[in-house]
Amino acid sequence: MLSPAEIREQQAWRRMGLRDEEYERIVEILGRDPNYTELGMYAVLWSEHCAYKHTRPLFKLFPTEGEHVLQGPGENAGILDIGDGLGVVFKVESHNHPSAVEPYQGAATGVGGILRDIFTMGARPIAVLDSLRFGELSEPRQRYLFGGVVSGISGYGNCVGVPTVGGEVYFDPSYSGNCLVNVMAVGLVETKHIATARASGVGNPVMVVGSTTGRDGIHGASFASAELSEENEEKRPNVQVGDPFTEKLLIEACLEAIRSGDVVGIQDMGAAGVTSSAAEMATRAGNGIELDIALIPRREEGMTSYEIMLSESQERMLVVPQAGKEEAVREIFARWGLHAVTVGRVTDDGMLRVLENGRVVAEVPARSLSTDGAPTYQPEARPPADLAERQALDLSDLPEPEDYGEMLKALLDSPTLASKEWVYTQYDYQVQTNTVVGPGSDAAVLQVKGTKKGLALTIDGNGRYGYLDPWTGGAAAVCEAARNLVVSGAKPLGVTDGLNFGNPERPEVYWQIKEAIRGIAAACRALGIPVTGGNASLYNETNGEAIHPTPIIGMVGLLPDVAKRCPSTFSRAGQAILLLGETKEELGGSEYLWLRRRTVAGRAPEIDLAREKALLETVASAIERGLIQAAHDVSEGGLLVAVAEMCFGAEVGCGIMVDPPGRLDTYLFSESQGRVLVAVEPEDAPAVAAIADERGVPWTLLGATGGGTLRVMRAGEETAPVVNERVTELKRIWREAIPRRLEGRDRA
Amino acid sequence: MRVGVIVFPGSNCDADVQWAVEQVGGRAEFVWHQATSLAGFDAVILPGGFSYGDYLRCGAIARFSPIMGEVARFAGEGRPVLGICNGFQILTEAGLLPGVLRRNAGLKFLCRPVHLRVENADTAWTRGLQRGQVLRLPIAHGEGNYYADPEELAELERRGQVVFRYVTNPNGSVNNIAGVCNREGNVVGMMPHPERAVTALLGGEDGRRILGAVLSGEGVRAC
């Protein structure tokens, strides 16, 4: 470890990712030069990953209040009140960089980390959702990453016994060098047992519980805050290995300890390990913490104070029990085979004081380390120079497809649109016996035992829209998530956002971040859905190439009566199919355009928030009145793909009649927002139309369910359908698209 | 009827089994793996999950838990014992059921509904069913690939110890075996999860008959 003088001489902070002015700020705070351990602590906690230096100033744009909000941003996760003395705790977290390096463990520890954010609030985790982005499956490396990430999530989630009930997967070359792995976890808490992450009560002991501390993941947070490149290859931290078995024990032990009433505060050790949990817990309570690292149980010999303070060993928590209750807490953990060791106490001086065998090795104001104390930046923001070029799209030299049936098959065979069964059958989506609607629908629906209620969960985002127009990318993600909940019969209650972008120090990236956040905020305000927390992952770049700006929205909704959930697929013949909303000539950023041209171009589909709201109200009201037999939102792939998906569930075909004013491909494959397909009993169609009319929502009677084929007719040409394909064949292609690519098979 | 649900470190279907038993009108209580008595219980269920993380072989470590001696005694008295998924694996490792469960042939964890044919309706847990009847139950396992060596297998078939067979084999199990019982028929192990299929809301009720067999007293009478 370098001396303070050597640190200055070598400008060692730069290697740790700190700027010169940040180092000077540390000197100012301390009134002296930091020692090596202290410098490391600041470096990690002031990393983008921990401190949100570039995004924090923008978060104030989000609406964070609402009648259901029990806990907004600021704690480990947000909480929504669902009545009956229960709260839903939820949050999303990214594990992009670790997964790009070691997909299995990167994704596995991502699941472990976000689950700890949930049970640290006193909630039992009840669901996981995963939002994934990879490059194209034609590349062997992408197949390796995809397979590894999915089995990592499966390996961890299944073992801890939390069902993975939903998610999304997109494939686009922009993610080739930087896959995205965002995981959302959801928990249920009795509101009287909500725990906080505050180190309250001067003199209370501070305990380390769970796993032992090793040298893994040191500087993981800084690593997550830098671009991936060849040069920083050897800077890669020791990869953290997840131990879901220990996590399962930790869940049970922590929940038991919290319920016992003996615990004052509890916080998981995530990025930046004990440094971050101690600094944050102390800061939230306005106190200090003193701890002796010699007391922390470790699994390796000869660890330095620096290593112990920065280790990101998994499955650990910091617990502040009531003074005198250490033994009771220790016993609870011992019963679960876990250690709980007193390592320090809460002080009144606001300092995070680190001792090693009684000798002070670091001493800094806790607040200065915490998110509140870190510097913030609002660098220059400027639209990309080629924005106009990106948004230009001339269809005149794109002839309409000759065979619409083949075009539909090509779309269903696109891995982005295809069935994700290969993914979710690897997840235990039923453990805990709450899963009423599992993966494969618009939203997952869980029953809430002991009540009639249901929770609906979804996670959505589209990086291509973000690339063409980041405001729209943000707003569209919110609207799609809300639509997915509403078509399932739920009322959206709250949002957690996952912001995935490139290097914020580049003006066009910072512009994307700002625009996306503005878009999310505007949509949340318009739809009346508060944001209760989220995560930002920046520096998703490889060798100077940024990912598409990819804001992701996780959303939770409530069904007063879970028995009234609405399915997303046709159940039988003879029902009328209505399209609610308007189809515009919007091929920009569509999967169709990608398949035909391999380009992401044009204007992102337009978002009209007032119309979106009217649409959601229409659907909600029609479902509420029992008029809807099935409802499905129209998203990537456009209208025809959405119709096909509705056929697949029970293998019920349909015929639809179209009469587009312009090109037929634009009508069938445009990804216009604000559209929902519904199946209704014929006699109910007028009532549904009336509800739509009342709210000014355009509607179209498209056709009817029935038969074993999917048929598309142009008005006036009923005898010569432009599409006439067997549903079973379409479904086969759609189900096979991903496995066949992984197994190197051609489309049969 | 009191059902003891054994909780090993890493069990994660324990609460599900308790809930399911209650749904079919029984009472279930947890028994910690370090307990040494099953006094007062009429039946015992070893639930699914990942005992000790299943890091070595599924069920290999759990079978040494203190309670397992008592489970063996309980089973030896002819009383009903059911192992579901990880519980089945533990029972085979403990030698209370024949065979072993290997990694799925596809090497992937597999969660989905399957169809099972009832092969033996005379066990403590299948009295409520009919031979040849087809049930729909969910599976969720990475190591459900049943194996017994050829002689043992022939014996099992001869004695009717195969309780359930997959209609379509999802995992490579020999003879499509999804569940087996001991010679006496009071100890049954199965990979599918009956506790996940006890209400229509969760997608099916076929599991009720299995859990219910013991509760109605039929299972106890069977022995």
Next chain:
Amino acid sequence: MWKAKVEVMPKAGVLDPQGKAVQGGLATLGFAGLRDVRVGKLIELRFEAESREAARTLVEEACRKLLANPIIEEYRFTVEEV
């Protein structure tokens, strides 16, 4: 202090899907001439024992009781003093 190296391999005659998968994987990577792949476990133990004899007895018992399942696996081991 003793160190034991325990090798647990699928028994001959028992299908080894993992070995098959690795074989397939290596073949796609262009490993020509591959005839057979078997995948097993390697377990390294460090422990105290009075004598080589005692050390072997301990490991033998660990194998029989826990480390290998005789229905599908076979084991062998070496011990050395360290």
Next chain:
Amino acid sequence: MWKAKVEVMPKAGVLDPQGKAVQGGLATLGFAGLRDVRVGKLIELRFEAESREAARTLVEEACRKLLANPIIEEYRFTVEEV
């Protein structure tokens, strides 16, 4: 025909939950004096190659590309003619 024995073990310092679980399991079984357990993979390959040199090159490449994950595992191997 050549036979290679590849040993893949978790790197020192990397958490080995399997090893930890086995250690705990053996302890409950009464295996006293156990200090450390690590669990890895043992892969046996049989294949054709021109020479020992060629055989080693093939296996080395198989290890790097597929059999071991260099970020968390280390490997060593032996080859012999059979």
